[in-house]
Amino acid sequence: MNVKAKIEKEVRQILNRPLILNRRFLDDEQLIRAEQVAVLEEIFNANVRDREIREISAHFAPVLRDDHPVHLALWGKTGTGKTLTTIYFLNLLAEMCRERGIAMRHVQLNLSTPQPCFRALNDLACLLNACKRYRKGISLEELMGRIEGVLANYRGYLILFVDEVDNVRRDQDTFLAFLIRRLPQRIPAKLILIFASNRLNWMEHLDPRVQSFLKLNELIFDPYDAVDLQRILNIRVEKALRSDAVSTGVIEKIAALSSRDHGDARKAVALLARSASLAEKAGSAITLQTVDDAAQQIEQDKYTTMIRTAPRQLQAALAAAINASRAKKGATASTGEVYEAYQRFCRRVGLRSLAGRAFGDLLAELDMYAFLHARVQSRGRYGRTREIQLDLPDQLIAKIHDTILLNFDTAK
DNA sequence: TGTCCACAGGAAATACGGGGGT
DNA sequence: ACCCCCGTATTTCCTGTGGACA
Numbered sequence: 001m002n003v004k005a006k007i008e009k010e011v012r013q014i015l016n017r018p019l020i021l022n023r024r025f026l027d028d029e030q031l032i033r034a035e036q037v038a039v040l041e042e043i044f045n046a047n048v049r050d051r052e053i054r055e056i057s058a059h060f061a062p063v064l065r066d067d068h069p070v071h072l073a074l075w076g077k078t079g080t081g082k083t084l085t086t087i088y089f090l091n092l093l094a095e096m097c098r099e100r101g102i103a104m105r106h107v108q109l110n111l112s113t114p115q116p117c118f119r120a121l122n123d124l125a126c127l128l129n130a131c132k133r134y135r136k137g138i139s140l141e142e143l144m145g146r147i148e149g150v151l152a153n154y155r156g157y158l159i160l161f162v163d164e165v166d167n168v169r170r171d172q173d174t175f176l177a178f179l180i181r182r183l184p185q186r187i188p189a190k191l192i193l194i195f196a197s198n199r200l201n202w203m204e205h206l207d208p209r210v211q212s213f214l215k216l217n218e219l220i221f222d223p224y225d226a227v228d229l230q231r232i233l234n235i236r237v238e239k240a241l242r243s244d245a246v247s248t249g250v251i252e253k254i255a256a257l258s259s260r261d262h263g264d265a266r267k268a269v270a271l272l273a274r275s276a277s278l279a280e281k282a283g284s285a286i287t288l289q290t291v292d293d294a295a296q297q298i299e300q301d302k303y304t305t306m307i308r309t310a311p312r313q314l315q316a317a318l319a320a321a322i323n324a325s326r327a328k329k330g331a332t333a334s335t336g337e338v339y340e341a342y343q344r345f346c347r348r349v350g351l352r353s354l355a356g357r358a359f360g361d362l363l364a365e366l367d368m369y370a371f372l373h374a375r376v377q378s379r380g381r382y383g384r385t386r387e388i389q390l391d392l393p394d395q396l397i398a399k400i401h402d403t404i405l406l407n408f409d410t411a412k
Numbered sequence: 413t414g415t416c417c418a419c420a421g422g423a424a425a426t427a428c429g430g431g432g433g434t
Numbered sequence: 435a436c437c438c439c440c441g442t443a444t445t446t447c448c449t450g451t452g453g454a455c456a
Contacts, residue, residue: 116431335419355445360420376420380454383418 024240027273039235040088046231048224049085055219056089060192063093063157064100071180071193071214075200076221079264082196083110083163085221090159103156111167117175120168121147124160144178151187158189165195166202177210223263229255232265233272241276247287250275254291274298300396304403306369312408313354317362319404320345321372322397325390332387335360349408363388371400 024035044053062069074082090106097104107127111120121143128150151158160179168175184191195202195216203211224232233251254275258268274294279286307315320342324333327341339359346353354362363386367374374386390397 354443356419357421357446358444361444364421376451378452378454379418380452381415381417381456382454383416384451384453385419 027269036084037088037091039239040084042235043232044088046235048228048231049081049221052081052085052219052221053089056086059217059219060089060093063104063192064096064102066102068190069192069217071195071216073203073216073218074194074196074221075198075202075218076196077198077223077262077264079262079266080221080223081265082221086161086163086194086196090161093159097157103154104159105154105156106159106161108161108163110163112164113167115167117168117172118143120175121178140174144182148183148186151189153188155188156190157192158187159192159194161194161196163196164198166197166199173210180210180214224259224265224268225263226252226255226259229258229263229265229268233268236269236272245276245279245285247285249288250286250291253288257291257295271295271298300399303371303392303396304399307371307400308403308407312351314362314365315404315407316345316349316351316353317342317359318366318371319401321363321366321388322390322401325388332389334385334387335363336385338363338388351408360386 043049056072059069059072074086076082087108090108094104094106107124109120109124109127111123118140121140125143125147128147162179165176166172179193193216203214230251233254237246237251254268254271258264258271261267271291271294274297275286275290278294278297279290282290284290307318317338321333321338323345324338324341327333328337333341339356342359343353345351353359363372363374366372371390371392373389373391376384377387378384392400
């Protein structure tokens, strides 16, 4: 049988027993906003994030009475639903305001990646249709002016949701001082700011003058517990998978694993997705064993993706450690040996090798990320050195090694 | 008991690179 | 286009160290 026929057969087999009916519901990135909201609605209906929703509602209730609530800060780790809950609520609030004829606008400024004050302000200006996107050539002052300009005649509520505030680098104070002190004084709108952050102490190193000016309520999003996660997962299973795809106890297991490790809903759904695709490949339902396998795969993927995106020197150091450790057949290698392996590796792939001192720091870093163990050991007359030992499954080490080599090959 | 190995790891010097101002 | 400044990466230099060995 030739390759093409094999592939066709394989594909047909998978199509014949689709376990995953709607893959998109296993990956939030692929859902359009309306679908996200629909999923969310079901989650909230299942009483998940009930306390948070109630508190946000209480905070914003004055809007409907034409009062002016203070600002709001949301704390919580990633995947605890800060963003989605807020967006969902704001949409709802907008609707209620429309029904009552209250002027209300809301804008979400998403700072998902670290960026300077300029970019953040520029993004905000774009969202408000104040100007186009600039790379530079326009002063911060000018940008602020434009923003104030478009808002000059708007007298209703303006709710500004700044997601992941701590991503504003460098002159964070300038950015916040503008939002907190200057903007409210210069525009007639009733400005309400919502800050979301995953660092509890975010505000502590902030210009005290801005801090003292900032009056706000705080709301903490706790990590999801196992019960919440079960509800969330069940909704996904219903939407994405064939009804008999999941054996008993699987959802409970995924929820238990996830709540124990992180309480992050997105990661829990990712584990479900991985389990589903494994099961589909095997042509069976998702079993407890499948979940274990999927969890292990995800765990291993963490290592390979981390090393793939790591600086090249770090990759070279790890490759050297692997080579040296293989040469020693299981016994621990010393710093000097690994350093020699490292220099050989660098010569082979044409990378400038670092001095010994810097290389030592690389090893320390690899140790921190748990790619290897390096403990300082004195061998008496034979000096002091770190004993370097790889403590990952052989198969994973091989995978990491391949990844690094591939990285160096394709780079040229 | 003293010596000395083979590094660890701190401090200071220096190179690099990007951004901002003129 | 040019320079300056500053934060970061890397190098250079240095002192310290536990224990095997004589």
